[in-house]
Amino acid sequence: GAGVSQTPSNKVTExxxxxxxxxxxxxxxxxxxxxxxxxxxxxxxxxxxxGTGAADDSGLPNDRFFAVRPEGSVSTxxxxxxxxxxxxxxxxxxxxxxxxxxxxxxxxxxxxxxVL
Amino acid sequence: xxxxxxxxxTLSVQEGDNSIINCAYSNSASxxxxxxxxxxxxxxxxxxxxxxxxxxxxxxxVTVLLNKTVKHLSLQxxxxxxxxxxxxxxxxxxxxxxxxxxxxxxTKLQVIP
Numbered sequence: 001g002a003g004v005s006q007t008p009s010n011k012v013t014e015x016x017x018x019x020x021x022x023x024x025x026x027x028x029x030x031x032x033x034x035x036x037x038x039x040x041x042x043x044x045x046x047x048x049x050x051g052t053g054a055a056d057d058s059g060l061p062n063d064r065f066f067a068v069r070p071e072g073s074v075s076t077x078x079x080x081x082x083x084x085x086x087x088x089x090x091x092x093x094x095x096x097x098x099x100x101x102x103x104x105x106x107x108x109x110x111x112x113x114x115v116l
Numbered sequence: 117x118x119x120x121x122x123x124x125x126t127l128s129v130q131e132g133d134n135s136i137i138n139c140a141y142s143n144s145a146s147x148x149x150x151x152x153x154x155x156x157x158x159x160x161x162x163x164x165x166x167x168x169x170x171x172x173x174x175x176x177x178v179t180v181l182l183n184k185t186v187k188h189l190s191l192q193x194x195x196x197x198x199x200x201x202x203x204x205x206x207x208x209x210x211x212x213x214x215x216x217x218x219x220x221x222x223t224k225l226q227v228i229p
Contacts, residue, residue, distance in 0.1 A: 004159070033217075040125075042205045042219030043160065056216060091159050105217065107159030 002026070004108035006092050012114045013082055021077040021111045025094030032075050033105060034067055035091040043091050049075060082115045089113070128226045135193040137223045139206035144187065146208035150217070151180060151191045155202045160219075163191070163204075167211075193225075201227045 005024040013019050025032050031050055035043035045059040049069045057067070064082075069075040079086055089112050093105040129135045141149065147168040152160035166173045166180045166189075173180050179192040189206050206220045 040222075042207075042222050045216055045218070048216065093159070104162050104165075107161070109157065109159050 004092055004094055004106050006090075006108040006111050008111060009109065010112045010114075012116065014116050015082060015084060017082050017115075019079050019082055019113065021079075021090050021113070023075045023077070023092030023094075023108060025073065025075070025092070026106055027073075029094035029096050029106075030072075031095045031097065031103070031105075032069060033093040033095075034075070034077050035093065037089045037091055037110070039088075046077070046090075079113075082113075084115045087113055087115045125221070126224045126226060128228060129196050130228050131196060131198060133196055135191075135196045135200070135225060137191045137193075137204050137206075137225065139189040139191075139220050139223075141187050141189060141206065141208045141220070143208055143210075143218065146210050146218075148209050148211050149180070149182060149189050150207045150209070151178075151189075152205045152207060152219075153200075153202045154205065154222070160205060196225075196227050198227045198229055201225055 004026055007022045011019055033048050034046040036046055037043045047057045047060055047067050048055050051072045052069055064080045067075060067077045089110040091107055091110045093107045095103040095105045097103050150165045151163040153163050154160045164175045164178050164180050166182050171182050177194045181190045193200055203222045203224045205222045207217045209217045
């Protein structure tokens with residue numbers, strides 16, 4: 001079956017612009033996660049959705065970052081007034097359930113964001 | 117070849133040799149640990165996991181060892197192959213509630229043919 005997909009695969013924008021990054025999780029997966037990965041670093045947690053609601057957004061660096069998942073499936077990560085420091089690979093992951101025993105997270109290929 | 121901790125971000129091994137990648141985790145409350153493999157241009161891929169009530173778990177060509185006393189995790193890859201070349205991350209989480217996963221820095225494994 002299809003895995004997690006993310007679009008676009010690459011996004012180049014100018015400082016100050018607004019960007020949206022899309023994640024299509026595996027069908028039926030309840031939990032969805034966004035991570036940010038800088039060059040040479042491990043993925044850094046941003047936000048977690050359980051269904052439609054953001055259960056934990058403690059990883060979002062500031063109020064320029066926002067994410068939604070209105071129908072409990074596709075999620076969009078939105079970044080306002082982009083800064084050069086936002087340049088990174090943004091990874092999305094989904095898992096079948098959340099809570100209780102660990103459920104494996106399946107990662108998408110990521111969106112490489114470059115802010116000029 | 118053996119990589120002690122994550123101070124050596126790159127590990128080079130000959131094809132056919134065994135690889136050992138080490139990781140020190142930080143949170144004493146973590147009770148679930150995962151090793152991920154990340155190839156260039158791809159997202160992390162689950163390799164093997166281990167719960168804190170175990171000290172060893174084996175998969176296909178891979179073994180994970182957990183030492184809770186010193187908060188140390190290692191990944192052993194037997195008969196390393198060129199396809200094993202990638203960056204390997206250890207990650208920690210806890211099974212209560214949802215699973216916020218904290219990743220380590222990563223070790224790049226280079227397999228020399």
